[in-house]
Amino acid sequence: MVVALVVVLTRDGSEPVEPPRPVEAPRASPAEAAAALASFVAGVDERDGEALAALAPDALAEVQEQLSGIAANAQSLDLRDVSARYVDQVGTVSADGDWSGVVEMTWRFRGFDDAPASADVVVRFAHGQGDELAISGFGAPSAAEGRVPLWLRGELAVARTEDHLVLVDGEQREADEVAQRVARGIPVVRKVLPEWTGPVVVEVPASAADLDETLGVAPGTYAGIAAVTAGVGTDTGEDAPVHVFVNPEVTDGLRRAGAQVVTSHELVHVATDAVRRPVEPWLLEGFADYVALRDTRLPDRVTLGRAIEAARRDGVPETLPTAADFDTRAQDLQARYEEAWLACRIIAERLGERGLVEVYEAVTRGAVLNRVLDRAGLAPDDLTATWRAELRRMVARR
Template sequence: MFPGRRLVRVLPLLLCLLLAGCATRPAGTAERDVRRAVADWSRSAPGRPAGIPVEDWAYEVTSVRRDGVRALVRAELRYRLAGYDAAPAASARELDLAVDGGSWRIRGDRPAPGALPQLWDQGPVSVVRGERSLVLAGPGAPDPAGIAAEADRAVPAASSAWPGPWAGRVVVLVPGSLDRMAELLGGTADAYRGLGAVTTGRVGAGPAPADRVVVNPQGWAELGESGRRIVLTHEVTHVATRAATTASTPLWLSEGFADWAAYRGGTVTPRQGAPALGRAVRRGEVPGALPPAEAFAFGGDPEAVARAYEGAWLACRLIADRWGEAALTGLYERAGREPLAVALDEALGVDLPELTRAWQQALREELR
């Protein structure tokens, strides 16, 4: 066959193949475009909650599911509140995308199924900056400026009680209702009813975690000025001691220390600050042991929970009065990294039975 004729026949075939190659995108290209769209969006202002001072805002895509011109993305959001978080906060998210004008666009951003929401998922957030605090308030939240002022007073009180290193500033979240608070924390409203505030954050050494003090607006409204000061100082002390707190730190020590810091320097007597435990002691029901971890559980019998917190406070108060404040903070530091028996011996020179007997005797004398 004449070579030229073969070339004439082959050219249309090559042209068809080239055109087909242009019309069909290589496998995986669309997914890469989706991932690129998420990355671009997370770097832009529309991808961030308005007014909140965030930095290092980034979505790490974990999965992409496409259906034509729509896509569903699962991602891990990581961010820091500028000037407050030494380590990033994390949130599992679900993003909706659609093709618009030939490009993928984000159409929705929400908590992934089973993940906790962020405060901005509940609506527009108001921001109040204190001298030592950052208050983020959801729709309908009570008096964020007043809470910021109270937090500014709580920070130095916690620092005075805790000599260990910490950031010396705090982030406070104020949702608009008890139900909204429960949503943020992943619990039921009944579990937090009656509480003024709680603290979130992981324990352990390393970079300071992204702690948040979460105010219960219903419980906060029921507190007087003194009660609000005590509640916020207690919670801020948890933030201050976080790096020294581990899974081995007894709850009676961590909760008792926070209450001791909150009452420290005040005029509240044991009978005034421990009414529930006082009633039990006067009935002849002196506790047989320091409060166990389960006694502090949210949502339990309110009277029993009150007795646990009061007993923990009086245990730490006893240690500070008898062995000294330095011994109490030394015990706290050791208890996070050593067995309690070793920590007690090194910090106080006693064992647990000896401390328990001294505590029981103090309860009889101070609460009778």
């Protein structure tokens, strides 16, 4: 038997002390979140900057400006198929009632994306006017969960034609410059791949950190990468959007010719649907550089400078670059790109440019690269031997 003994303390032996009243802790409200998100989607659909700004807390003018800017983006980007479905709470509710939730969002740029992109986005909520739930921002405070699509970052600079759409978190001048590089790069790609018709979308976040968050990857993943062609959201279907994403912290430090090569390189990835095709990394990157560098007439000491330095320091590699060599944080990454380009140049010299294209296209359809090379009359061992001999020659000559 368990006997419960309740003792009521008194202050002076006569007056009972009231027990403490339970304090109700603030809780997340999925229903309120869903209502706020519905208002957000309606404001985007209607391109209503005032309605979107009204969803921000009164004290957060920067968030009001950000939400208003999203309406401008909806207009300039012709955003369609926007949806926002509340999924679950993230973390705990703060003492003042602020909290975050995972939201499944979809969106599409009309005229450029065949189907909507889909991704989980962390939305931050706070109490607004009249104690209604407000939207106080996007993205987890640690930037470790979900992603933040560029169009959610406030009003963007946009440049567009029928062939391309450029959106930049920066000045209009930057958008125009990127658009000019895209316009110059399209005919470069079509000289080798004349059947490609585009279109292409290029997104330029404000920083390398924002690039990682735009793509939903770990911080620092693309810190040393000039640009990357990637899926916009988490869908991987044949119609899922694929865009070019630029790291301004790297490209801003390049000369005009270098920035142009980077742009043309990424356009090759778009033209060949490289994101969804099973191609050996050295062939994938080497082919893109072959097309981008085809008409530049730069000397080998420039186009192969880092590869020559790496070979002089560490010796000529025994094999062509592996998948691990193309990790975004790998040492001597640029040297590996140059080595891959040299291998593709050798294929073009031995089989002709059309032969290189046929090898590449066969592999994108699932053929085994070594078998394709054998059938084309270039044994893989012969390719590697020639490639190593070229590197040794360049090291000795420089």
